[in-house]
Amino acid sequence: MKGKTFYLLTYGCQMNVYDSRLIAEILSKNGYKEIKDENKADIIIMNTCSVRKHAEQRVVGRTGDLQRLREDNPDLIIGLVGCMAQNLIDTKEKIKGVDFMVGPDNYRELPKIIKGNQTTATAGCHFVPNQKYKTGLELYEGVYANQDNKVSAFVPVMRGCENFCTYCIVPYVRVGLQMRPQKDILKEVEGLLKKGIKEIILLGQSVNEYDNNKVDFPGILKMVSETSVARLGFFTSHPYYTTQKLIDVIAEGENIYKWIHLPLQSGSNQILKKMNRKYTKEKYMELICNTREKIPNISITTDIIVGFPGETDEDFQETIEVMKEIHFDFAYMFKYSDRERTAAYNLKPKIPEPVKTKRLSELIDIQHKIIHIKNEQLIGTTQEVLVQYKGRKNNVWRGKTKQNEIVVVEGKTLPGEIVKVKISSLKGWTPYGVITDKRK
Ligand code: SF4
Structure with a gap:
């Protein structure tokens, strides 16, 4: 075994946070020891995100910074895993100073890869081909993430996405849609509860799309809510798959968060269509109305992208109108980021960067005021x-x-x-x- 200690660095979404804990467990079971100081590690693994260009640039910058550690430790191994790694493997691009790259379906191979790895000094970067397992879920077989939070834990119920929203690279790097067996989900939840975990967040790229032909997502949510978990939530849902049955389960579950994350992305129907979001502004508003009618105190959070190709001033105004009407409890707001391989990459006209920046700051301003007004109403409660x-x-x-x-x-x-x-x-x-x- 070349190196004994490893340090994990995580970028991106909650699924990556979970996957990093899974990697920690896989490596620990194979004799490696996790440490929290990158300066003393024999192996540094960066779990990366590919959703926005900026996230990739940060990883490239960090990889450059880490090279200084090779002066004291010439045998240091640096690996990239996750969505960006898979994207680079698929497009056959290499980054200087990285010893290996492994995509999100191949983490079980990591001990073997690390053991056989030589540093770039002698070998150059080693791509691990995207070896597909039968279902993609073998990743979980017999291994449960080594969660390091004592109160809260993520539990994935599915992997991958096949919605192909035209701006999103995820369906290209997390290929296929795999439902985790119900009994496996329950076993992981029960194991966590025995360890004292109080809050569980069920995860999936489009979590409420879960359906294994026997049970759908409302069924999974209900099943987990019937354990002793104190607080239960899920992330991230797609408005298209948000059914009345799901809203009813949220309403009835005493321990289920009265919260749902429903990414709107745009308030303009022509942009929603170009994004391939499968709903219109009207359908989205109807969903919000029904949800609030059933659960009046529910918190609704969202994601919004500004500057999608072809977004006119009128389209943007429509987004503002929807925001002002709905009054989201929180919103993650982003500028559109062009990603090669996605359908939107070829859409025109592109929106100039200063226009995107202006629209984003206008949106942030409005949303911040809404949050302030909403939170002021909490005073005294x-x-x-x-x-x-x-x-x-x-x-x-x-x-x-x-x-x-x-x-x-x-x-x-x-x-x-x-x-x-x-x-x-x-x-x-x-x-x-x-x-x-x-x-x-
Ligand atoms: S639902 Fe759309 S935005 Fe979400 S991961 Fe799938 S393709 Fe990407």
Whole structure:
């Protein structure tokens, strides 16, 4: 075995966060030891994201910085895994200073790859071909992620995506749509609960699309809600697959977050069509109305892309109108990022960068005001908060309300406890409060 210790660096989405813990478990079972100091590691693995160009540029920059460590440790191995690695493997591009690249379906091969690996100094970068397993789910067989958070854990219910939204590279790098067996999901959940985990977030690129011909996603959500889990959520859902049955399960589950993430992406029907999002603005608004009618206090969060090819000022105004009408509780807002291999890459006209920047800042401004108004309404209310971790000051903690909203709380408690908190003020838009009681 060439190296003994490894350091993991994670970029991108929640699925990557989970996958990194899976990698940690696979390597630990093979005799490697995870450390938290990159300067002392024999192997550095970067779990990468390919969704935006900026995310890739950060990885290239970081790879360059890490080369300084080779001066003290010429045997250092640096590997790229994840979506960007798969994209580079497929397009046969190499990055200087990387010893191996492995895509998201091949993590079980990592011990073998590392053992047989030579550093770039002698071998050049080693591509691991995208060896496909039978179903893609063999990745999980007999191995459960080594979660390092004591309160909260992600549990994937599926891998891959076949929706082919035209701006998204995920269907090219996480090929195929694989449903994880129901009993496997439950086994992982029960194992986590035995370890004291309080919050579980079910994961999938389009999680509510889950259907294994016997059970659909509302069925999986209900099944997990019937365990002893204190808080349960899911991420990220697609509006097209959001059914009344799913809304009913959220409404009925006492331990299910009253929160749903529904990426709108654009408020213009012509842009939604070009994005291949499978819904119109009207359908989306109807879904929001139905959801709020059934669960009046539900928190609705979203993703929005500005500057998609062909987005006119009128299209952008439509997005603003929808935002002002819906009043999202939170929004992740991005400028469109051109990705080779996607259908949108060939769409024209491209929107100039300064126009995208202006639109984004206008949108952010509006959304921030909405959040501020919404959070001001929390002042004076009492919320049930799951305490997640300690803040910087003594007796100050960060936690989540039943709407999955982050709040800062003061008082005597511990991570994992559910406490009653009276919200007294906002700092920025973050609600602050004092613990008034403990639920357990
Ligand atoms: S649903 Fe669309 S945006 Fe989400 S991962 Fe699939 S293709 Fe990408």
